[in-house]
Amino acid sequence: MFIVRRGDRLFAWRNACPHYDHARMAWRKDEFLNGDRSRIMCAAHGAMFEIETGICTIGPCPGKRLKKVEIEVRNGEVWIVGRYAPGMRPRAGVHQD
Amino acid sequence: MRIIGPDELVFGVDDLEACRTFLTDYGLTEAGWSDAGGTFVALDNTAITIRNRDDAGLPKQLASGNTLRQTVYGVEDAASIDAIEAELGKDREVIRDGNGAIVCEDDLGFTLKFQVTRRAKVDLEPERVNSPGAAPARGFNKIGANEAAEAKPRTLSHIVYFTPDMPKMEKFYVERLKFVVTDRFTGLGPFLRPQACIDHHTLFMLHTPPYMQGLEHLAFHMQGPTELMLAGSRMIKKGYESFWGPGRHKFGSNWFWYFNAPLATHFEYDADMDIHDDDWTPRETDVGAESAQMFLFENVDKWFPGGPDDDH
Numbered sequence: 053m054f055i056v057r058r059g060d061r062l063f064a065w066r067n068a069c070p071h072y073d074h075a076r077m078a079w080r081k082d083e084f085l086n087g088d089r090s091r092i093m094c095a096a097h098g099a100m101f102e103i104e105t106g107i108c109t110i111g112p113c114p115g116k117r118l119k120k121v122e123i124e125v126r127n128g129e130v131w132i133v134g135r136y137a138p139g140m141r142p143r144a145g146v147h148q149d
Numbered sequence: 150m151r152i153i154g155p156d157e158l159v160f161g162v163d164d165l166e167a168c169r170t171f172l173t174d175y176g177l178t179e180a181g182w183s184d185a186g187g188t189f190v191a192l193d194n195t196a197i198t199i200r201n202r203d204d205a206g207l208p209k210q211l212a213s214g215n216t217l218r219q220t221v222y223g224v225e226d227a228a229s230i231d232a233i234e235a236e237l238g239k240d241r242e243v244i245r246d247g248n249g250a251i252v253c254e255d256d257l258g259f260t261l262k263f264q265v266t267r268r269a270k271v272d273l274e275p276e277r278v279n280s281p282g283a284a285p286a287r288g289f290n291k292i293g294a295n296e297a298a299e300a301k302p303r304t305l306s307h308i309v310y311f312t313p314d315m316p317k318m319e320k321f322y323v324e325r326l327k328f329v330v331t332d333r334f335t336g337l338g339p340f341l342r343p344q345a346c347i348d349h350h351t352l353f354m355l356h357t358p359p360y361m362q363g364l365e366h367l368a369f370h371m372q373g374p375t376e377l378m379l380a381g382s383r384m385i386k387k388g389y390e391s392f393w394g395p396g397r398h399k400f401g402s403n404w405f406w407y408f409n410a411p412l413a414t415h416f417e418y419d420a421d422m423d424i425h426d427d428d429w430t431p432r433e434t435d436v437g438a439e440s441a442q443m444f445l446f447e448n449v450d451k452w453f454p455g456g457p458d459d460d461h
Contacts, residue, residue: 098413
């Protein structure tokens, strides 16, 4: 997952482009945004997503949206609300819980 | 149609500095940079050029907004350009650019340029493997595992297009430009090589809706599998995002490792691709995880079998 901060508002999304299964979106660690920081950009094929709504505005999955991760801020710390597990691709020979 | 292969790809990108950093880390050499962007070359001078998305000098964008703005093909000589101009000029505008090259669109709206190839003949070391039962290829006291090896991409290997009309695209490249079909994934697309090329493929295509039209990925050839692994693991160490690989494809036999990139297309390292001539009979199979690769690995953190952990 990743979190984008705008001022003091946080937007948390699953790191999974709706284009493919298990499609991670950054082009380098923590680099999830386009050049002018106005959109989330998937570095697989350039899909652009609104930071606040997660909706794809242009690219291979128009109209689809990122999956939101519920978070809350308590005393300056960011907490995930409810259950969360990373959605990594299954690895052969590794037991998945 | 003595086309050798893709010489250069031109992109209109969203973040020039991010792309500059990426292309340099990927292993290409910067050959000229300004505020407008720059060109990055492999060891044989095949290249990636990046400009700002809004650069007025670029060919027009595809309706999908894809970052690829031009595919430049290298041909053997000026006579080959004349032949292509005569053929394609029958049913579309073909413009001479003043440097001997011609520019036009293919049947799906991709902008193409044909030029006498910019690629240099390079004389480079192969990967040398010691195989029991055969004479040693690497020789005494020569080390195979060189962590400091340079790992620079040697040549632009292939591109894969997203296309809204695959039969139409195949017909254009095969019938008009005389590309040869090497193998085929049923319903997905053909692997194509141009006439003056021996590699299994320089072009593959994926059938997608029109809003996705563009470049799905590009690949540069590395010296061999070891150099590919070295280059890829360096990218991982720098924080870059692996998409698929490392592994070895069945069709083409090439090792592969794909990465995300701020150019909004996947960048692949490949190695040890099959070469073919006109005696080859194309194979065909359904595409799927099984037919797409012999095996697939994932880069993990280094580990070694040390002693049992202390409990206190």
